[in-house]
Amino acid sequence: MKITPTSLTLENMDFPASGTYACEIALEIPLYSKASKIHEVSVIVRQKYRPKIKIKHKKFSSNDILEATCHSSPAHPAPHLTWLINNVKVDERLTIPHGTVNVHRHHHGMPLSLTNSSLRYPLSNLQLFPNQTVEITCMSTIPSYANLNEGFADVQNHTVTVNVVRMEPAPTQLPVKIITLEQNHSSDLIISRSIIGVIFIVGVLNFMEILM
Structure with missing residues (x-):
């Protein structure tokens, strides 16, 4: 002292x-x-390394659901995990906490533990530009997520970047064929000739019936 x-x-x-x-x-x-x-x-044991993020794919479409997992470094007490997308905190309803796991490590007789969490984030929630990159961050803190005016006794974070290809919406109207004035006049001429041919055939048949 x-x-x-x-x-x-x-x-x-x-x-x-x-x-x-x-x-x-x-x-x-x-x-x-x-x-x-x-x-x-509180007397704590600090984290020795940053959390680890695992993602199966590094390229997504804008309609996909981004799935990722994260686990912290062993510490005491067990760290709290917070997900961020493009530096914005993710709604906790889109995360799945898996609790803590005791590891076979002790510090001055105190057992250490790590924290696991998963993320299921619909990329359609983002306003994406074509071929945009998205940053996924897992922040591991002691104590839990603090307010803006508070600090952390210990903080570590890990960020990975994925590519997101924006899917363009399908057209809602059928393609329209543009007909020029010459094509329209030609169509009218063909129709007129067809009508005249039909009238001529009907007239011939009527004349033959009179002769018979």
């Missing part, structure tokens, strides 16, 4: 030292005392 007129430092803390701490200032003359706010202190 180190003490100065303005600070108190605790060193070489072991796991039983985890708990709530507060600081109190006391004066004898004049009689005065003031306690600080209570803070939770």
Whole structure:
């Protein structure tokens, strides 16, 4: 322990030292005392390496569902995993937590554990440009995902990039054939000739019936 007129430092803390701490200032003359706010202190074992992401394919279409898995490094307590797509946190309803697994490693008698998680993300949720790359990040933190104004005692992350080909929608109308004025006039001429031929044949038949 180190003490100065303005600070108190605790060193070489072991796991039983985890708990709530507060600081109190006391004066004898004049009689005065003031306690600080209570803070939770946790003794952790940091992660030695970044989490690992596994993806079967590195190329997708914009209609595919991106499936990936991630597991953290062993630590204490078990890290919390957070998925991000293009640096935006993924809705947790699209993730599948698989819990923690104890590993055969100890630190000062404390067993270490790692965390597993899966991701099923419909790429149709993204506004994609043709042949766009998408960044998938798995962030492993102690403690769990913090607010913007909070920090982490330990953080590691891993990012992989995949290529996404945007699928163009099928046309909704049948192709229209454009007919020029000359083609339209030719069609009308053929129809007129056909009508005249039919009238001529009918007239010949009627004439033959009269002769008979």
